[in-house]
Amino acid sequence: MFYRIEVQDHIRVPPDLFSLELEKAIIKRIKHKFEGFISKDLGVVIDVTKLGSIGEGVVIPGDGAAYYNTAFELLAFKPEVQELVFGKIKDIADFGAFITLGPIEGMIHVSQTMDDFVSFSKDKVLTGKESKKTIKSGDNCRARIIAVSFKDITNPKLGLTMRQPGLGRLDWLEEAAVPEEEKGKEK
Numbered sequence: 001m002f003y004r005i006e007v008q009d010h011i012r013v014p015p016d017l018f019s020l021e022l023e024k025a026i027i028k029r030i031k032h033k034f035e036g037f038i039s040k041d042l043g044v045v046i047d048v049t050k051l052g053s054i055g056e057g058v059v060i061p062g063d064g065a066a067y068y069n070t071a072f073e074l075l076a077f078k079p080e081v082q083e084l085v086f087g088k089i090k091d092i093a094d095f096g097a098f099i100t101l102g103p104i105e106g107m108i109h110v111s112q113t114m115d116d117f118v119s120f121s122k123d124k125v126l127t128g129k130e131s132k133k134t135i136k137s138g139d140n141c142r143a144r145i146i147a148v149s150f151k152d153i154t155n156p157k158l159g160l161t162m163r164q165p166g167l168g169r170l171d172w173l174e175e176a177a178v179p180e181e182e183k184g185k186e187k
Contacts, residue, residue, distance in 0.1 A: 001083055004049060005042060005074045009033075013057070014065045022068075027051055030072055040150040043078025044103045077103045079148050079158055084167075089139045092124040097135055099143060099160060106158030108143060115163050133172060140170045 011033070017025040030048050037045040052071030059066055079085075079101070087099040087106070096109040110118050113135055116128030126135040135141070144167060147159030162168045 001078060001080055002046075003043070003076050003078055005076055006052070006071065007034075007074055008069065008071045010067050011070045012065045012067055018066075022054065023051055026054060026068060026070055030070070034074060038150075038153055038156060040153070042074070043076045044156075046075045046077060046103055049073045049075045077101075079104065079106075079145050079156075081145055081148055083145045084142060085145060085160070086140065086142055089135060089137050089141060091137055092120070092126055092135065094120040097126060099141060101158070104156065104158065106143070106145070106160045108160045108162055112146075112159075112161040112163055114168060133169070135169060142167050142170065142173065 009030075011026050011029050013022075013025045013029055017028065020028070027048055030051075034045045035047060050073040052073065054071075055069035057066035057068050085101050085106075087101040089097050090100045090105065091098045094110070096107055097113060099106050099108060110120070110126065113126055114128050114131065114133055116131045116133065118126050118128055120126055124137060127133070141162060143160040143162045144164060145158055146161050147157070149157040151157070166173065
């Protein structure tokens with residue numbers, strides 16, 4: 001889920017940015033410090049959305065930079081277990097599919113791709129034995145987050161499923177929404 005998070009921090013503005021307006025220099029340093037930052041508490045920081053109050057600058061002897069106690073707002077994506085997400089299949093492997101969810105990727109194990117026996121082909125397609133449904137790179141899908149791990153903070157892991165009703169490739173969902181009597185008329 002996307003969140004707007006209010007943060008207060010001491011922002012270091014080095015001397016080479018003193019020629020900029022104070023607000024621009026501080027935003028530049030906040031972006032440098034926080035964009036792409038990943039933590040269990042914040043999630044994945046995407047951007048600085050608003051600059052709040054800026055305290056009086058303090059210069060620490062021997063550093064030369066100015067430090068400002070600053071309040072600002074960040075936009076972050078923090079995945080939550082049971083959350084429904086939309087994404088695009090990035091790659092297929094024999095053990096599952098990798099899905100891009102905007103600023104982060106997740107993995108759908110082959111056993112969680114559909115409610116069917118699934119086989120992997122050399123052309124990187126997962127195919128259901130009974131349903132003949134396929135999943136390949138570029139497919140738009142809806143999935144549910146079933147596991148979130150920030151054990152390796154530089155590479156958080158998301159586990160997803162598409163086996164529940166209302167999940168899967170988007171065109172599967174559109175087909176499922178057509179009433180049975182309508183399907184008979186199309187033939």
